[in-house]
Amino acid sequence: MIIAENELNSQNFKEFEELLAEYKELNASKVIEIGSLYGWTLQHFIHYSQEGSTILAIDLPVRNFVGPQDWRVEKQESNYKNVWPVWAKANKTKLYLIPDSSQKQSTLDKTKDIFKGEEIDFLFIDGDHTYHGVKKDYEMYGPLVRKGGIIAFHDIGKNEEGGVFHLWNEIKTKHTRYKECLHEANHEKGIGIIYV
Numbered sequence: 001m002i003i004a005e006n007e008l009n010s011q012n013f014k015e016f017e018e019l020l021a022e023y024k025e026l027n028a029s030k031v032i033e034i035g036s037l038y039g040w041t042l043q044h045f046i047h048y049s050q051e052g053s054t055i056l057a058i059d060l061p062v063r064n065f066v067g068p069q070d071w072r073v074e075k076q077e078s079n080y081k082n083v084w085p086v087w088a089k090a091n092k093t094k095l096y097l098i099p100d101s102s103q104k105q106s107t108l109d110k111t112k113d114i115f116k117g118e119e120i121d122f123l124f125i126d127g128d129h130t131y132h133g134v135k136k137d138y139e140m141y142g143p144l145v146r147k148g149g150i151i152a153f154h155d156i157g158k159n160e161e162g163g164v165f166h167l168w169n170e171i172k173t174k175h176t177r178y179k180e181c182l183h184e185a186n187h188e189k190g191i192g193i194i195y196v
């Protein structure tokens with residue numbers, strides 16, 4: 001099921017495969033990923049979406065965190081320009097990138113424009129990992145997900161840096177159905193799935 005084993009990524013494959021199994025069931029055609037970096041998870045979301053899907057990647061470019069000469073800047077910009085469009089074309093996906101913070105009202109407004117006010121099937125939150133950052137992503141973009149859709153969070157493990165673990169534990173039981181994919185012995189990484 002994993003299609004890009006050698007690319008740079010921060011996922012536990014077993015956890016991500018569990019998420020992908022749910023994703024494939026959805027037969028998603030409208031998808032948002034917050035935090036795409038080089039596109040490892042994005043590639044899978046494109047590949048396993050319905051042909052002709054609309055997918056939006058919201059990603060604060062790595063240029064904002066490292067110097068312009070850093071190798072990661074060139075790698076990311078080349079992926080944005082040369083690699084992601086190839087993945088999209090293979091699935092006839094309309095792929096959009098907002099290279100800005102998900103937490104800005106202008107980003108949410110652009111998102112609503114892209115989906116023409118329609119609800120989405122799947123939201124993956126893997127951007128700002130601070131408690132307040134992930135909470136904001138959940139509160140701003142969660143309401144766009146249709147009933148029967150999925151909201152997934154990366155890094156819910158209790159030993160993971162950042163505040164996803166705390167936010168996840170606050171919200172998970174407020175939903176009638178949720179799932180935790182936790183396969184790291186040291187309780188890092190982890191994917192939380194909410195069935196809306």
Ligand SMILES: C[S@@+](CC[C@H](N)C(=O)[O-])C[C@H]1O[C@@H](n2cnc3c(N)ncnc32)[C@H](O)[C@@H]1O
Pocket residue numbers: 008009010011034035036037038039040041042058059060061062100101102103126127128129133
């Ligand atoms: C852990 S990486 C994403 C990894 C990717 N999902 C994968 O597994 O291949 C987090 C990404 O989120 C971006 N990011 C951080 N804060 C953000 C924000 N407020 N809005 C949008 N993207 C953000 C980072 O720049 C980085 O590209």
